[in-house]
Amino acid sequence: MTQPLVTILDDEPEIRRILTEALEDAGFRTQSFARAREFEASLKRVTPDVCLVDLSLPDTDGLALVHRLALEQGAAVIIISGRAQVQDRVTGLELGADDYITKPFDPAEVVARIRARLRAPKAxxxxxxxxxxxxxxxxxxxxxxxxxxxxxxxxxxxxxxxxxxxxxxxxxxxxxxxxxxxxxxxxxxxxxxxxxxxxxxxxxxxxxxxxxxxxxxxxxxxxxxxxxxxxxx
CATH class of the missing domain: 1.10.10.10 (Winged helix-like DNA-binding domain superfamily/Winged helix DNA-binding domain)
Structure with missing residues (x-):
């Protein structure tokens, strides 16, 4: 059975490394990107099971990207962001995100949230x-x-x-x-x-x-x- 694919979009190399290691140790396949352009190009080739998206991106508006992903892709979308204000969380959810995790985070929590999202279709x-x-x-x-x-x-x-x-x-x-x-x-x-x-x-x-x-x-x-x-x- 093919393991679920999780894509990571974050411009911080250390964040990408931490998430990649945690997810691959948990049995997931991963792809990571520093720029939204590369990330969106990859979506034309393959649809991931879960997208992890940072809001503070250097080349696009993260919230606008989340909204497009929610409407156009079959993947679950989880925001991982340093924006911890309640209004940021509400806006992200209103635009279609499935979940919102704030930085700093525990990698084990991210893995648990992803597994919870992927259990949903079984119902x-x-x-x-x-x-x-x-x-x-x-x-x-x-x-x-x-x-x-x-x-x-x-x-x-x-x-x-x-x-x-x-x-x-x-x-x-x-x-x-x-x-x-x-x-x-x-x-x-x-x-x-x-x-x-x-x-x-x-x-x-x-x-x-x-x-x-x-x-x-x-x-x-x-x-x-x-x-x-x-x-x-």
Whole structure:
């Protein structure tokens, strides 16, 4: 079995070395890049399983790059940054990152976060990448929602994980603990905030009234319920 591929984009040689050694010792394949141009060129040849991206890059805006990766690539995106402000974390998650790790970091924690991300697909119950519900069609192979009028709305890898979880368990309560176990990530305020962001963005893309959503209902103190009727192709 081919080991998962993790790409590292960071302009600090020591950071790249530390991450490469830790990941390869843990059994991952790695590629590392100091510049976004080289990194993006590599994506045209191969899609990694996880992308580790620093925000402070010399040749591009790291947040803009994260947003493009989230919408265009099938890889999980984890930000590793020296920006520790809450707003930086929120912005990164809102733009589609799956996780956010601040520097300095423990390499073992990075390995654990990556393993958690890669466990998520094992929870999928449907081999299909197409689901239809309440006038919408979700294409998980190309990360697009199509309305009954044919209008297309892209969604990120992280948003797709949450949507797929709901579509695989319609009309059943999904607790925060179940979401954390299924989707991976470290439990706590950071994970809760990430889920809030992703669910809010999915509601917006589905045209939901934020004060009275019809499809993704919040059960305060318990979790969420997806109320749509779902059919998988």
């Amino acid at each position: 999928q119950q449907h081999p299909s990448d197409v689901a239809r519900f309440n006038g919408w069609t979700a294409y998980f192979d190309r990360y697009v929602l199509v309305s009954d009028t044919g209008a297309e709305t892209p969604f990120s890898h992280a948003e797709g994980e949450v949507l797929r979880l709901f579509l695989e368990s319609p009309k059943r309560l999904i607790s925060r603990a179940q979401m954390q176990e299924t989707l991976g990530g470290a439990a706590g305020e950071s994970f809760d905030r990430a889920m809030d962001v992703r669910i809010s963005r999915m509601r917006t893309k589905l045209g939901e009234d934020p004060k009275n959503p019809r499809l993704i209902k919040t059960i305060y103190g318990a979790g969420y319920i997806f109320l749509g009727d779902v059919a998988w192709d």
